[in-house]
Amino acid sequence: ANRLRKNWDRLSPWAQENDISCFRLYDADMPEYNLAIDIYERFVHVQEYAPPKSVDSQKASERFTTGLQVLRQLFSLERSQLFIKTRKPQKGRSQYQKKQREGKLFVVHEGGAEFLVNFTDFLDTGLFLDHRKTRARIGELARGHTFLNLYGYTGSATVYAAMHGATSTTTVDISEKYLTRTQANLSLNGYGGPLHTTICADCMQWLKSERGRYGVIFVDPPTFSNNRHRKQSFSIQDEHEELLRLAMEHLSREGILLFSTNFKKFSLAPGLLRDFGVKEITDQTLPMDFKHKGSAHRCFEFRHRNELEEDAS
Ligand SMILES: C[S@@+](CC[C@H](N)C(=O)[O-])C[C@H]1O[C@@H](n2cnc3c(N)ncnc32)[C@H](O)[C@@H]1O
Incomplete structure (x- = not known):
């Protein structure tokens, strides 16, 4: 929680000053919490990285759950604002292969333009x-x-x-x-x-x-x-x-x-x-x-x- 708060305090004034509404809040800064958290305006997009082999997978999944709880509390997030994706390293296949269904698209803003993003179907949202x-x-x-x-x-x-x-x-x-x-x-x-x-x-x-x-x-x-x-x-x-x-x-x-x-x-x-x-x-x-x-x-x-x-x- 401390790390997230610290990152928020560091990044949110910068984002506001530069009119940036979509940014990365956290990127596996602490190896035991191996996830990336991106803010897309009122939405939060969380990607879990696959834990390294040296980390017990049970422990990793407990920590992931704790990470999500902290995030929900810190930002008072409603269910509909949080999107969670599990990410495993892919060998020999493209990371950009689509899943079966196409979900809802949301509009976000950057640099005076509007972009469609998808929080549910792909590992990536459509806006790197x-x-x-x-x-x-x-x-x-x-x-x-x-x-x-x-x-x-x-x-x-x-x-x-x-x-x-x-x-x-x-x-x-x-x-x-x-x-x-x-x-x-x-x-x-x-x-x-x-x-x-x-x-x-x-x-x-x-x-x-x-x-x-x-x-x-x-x-x-x-x-x-x-x-x-x-x-x-x-x-x-x-x-x-x-x-x-x-x-x-x-x-x-x-x-x-x-x-x-x-x-x-x-x-x-x-x-x-x-x-x-x-x-x-x-x-x-x-x-x-x-x-x-x-x-x-x-x-x-x-x-x-x-x-x-x-x-x-
Ligand atoms: C923009 S690249 C990804 C680069 C990104 N910065 C990353 O994280 O690696 C992904 C795009 O390349 C496209 N792509 C993959 N192989 C391709 C090929 N042989 N010719 C044209 N487009 C291709 C995919 O469809 C996808 O839209």
């Missing part, structure tokens, strides 16, 4: 909170440019780009469900029509046949995925070089590509550092509610080399 600042950066960069969102998920970055004046947006994802949510998120904010395209495809395959160039590209692939549409599985460490080389072929001469990964042991291929202007910007994209652990994601900015050199001269 660690990317709040990445989305804001995309908004700043996209003004007056064409925007390409690869592995676009629910299109939250696309909404930011549209809202901040991108001339067109293209969102590519392999999941029809997520693209439907992308379209819904766009409509909710007043965007749609032929300037905002969603494409259901495997990103690597699509990049090989696409001819267009874009001013701003966001690439946020899964760490691993074994999608039924793909013959072989995808691993970010093994395939990021090929993926980013393909994506850079579609970046305009002065364009900027942002690449993000959640893979904790990620290391960028040296060939990419040699051939492109690359800057790690994780410090600028990790928000305060994810900074203490320093490892929610890593984010890199890519440009074509000749542009970078011309800039410097």
Whole structure:
């Protein structure tokens, strides 16, 4: 209870000051309470992490129950405001596979936009909170440019780009469900029509046949995925070089590509550092509610080399 109160006292003034209504309150800060707690306006979303093998599972589940009781009391939560999910590490399968039923969608706010979130069907809600600042950066960069969102998920970055004046947006994802949510998120904010395209495809395959160039590209692939549409599985460490080389072929001469990964042991291929202007910007994209652990994601900015050199001269 003390830790939660302390986190609340630290984060809620910051959130208010910055007009942030969805943020991470607690992220396994104490190893014996192995859960993540996210505030989404009047709702609280709790994910239980699977306990490490060294921890007795009976003890872990008792502590989880205690954690929930504390949370209910501290925030005087009604049943309908609390959503609880159990999360076990997945081997070889995507974490983003859907469950059978689609539950209720709620509207939450971020950066002047509205987003649909789902608290019941997926491990993730549809809005990755660690990317709040990445989305804001995309908004700043996209003004007056064409925007390409690869592995676009629910299109939250696309909404930011549209809202901040991108001339067109293209969102590519392999999941029809997520693209439907992308379209819904766009409509909710007043965007749609032929300037905002969603494409259901495997990103690597699509990049090989696409001819267009874009001013701003966001690439946020899964760490691993074994999608039924793909013959072989995808691993970010093994395939990021090929993926980013393909994506850079579609970046305009002065364009900027942002690449993000959640893979904790990620290391960028040296060939990419040699051939492109690359800057790690994780410090600028990790928000305060994810900074203490320093490892929610890593984010890199890519440009074509000749542009970078011309800039410097
Ligand atoms: C945005 S990534 C997840 C990145 C996230 N930051 C994380 O926690 O790892 C998830 C999205 O990638 C999509 N996806 C997975 N494999 C894909 C593929 N081969 N081509 C296109 N989209 C894919 C999924 O449908 C999902 O919407």
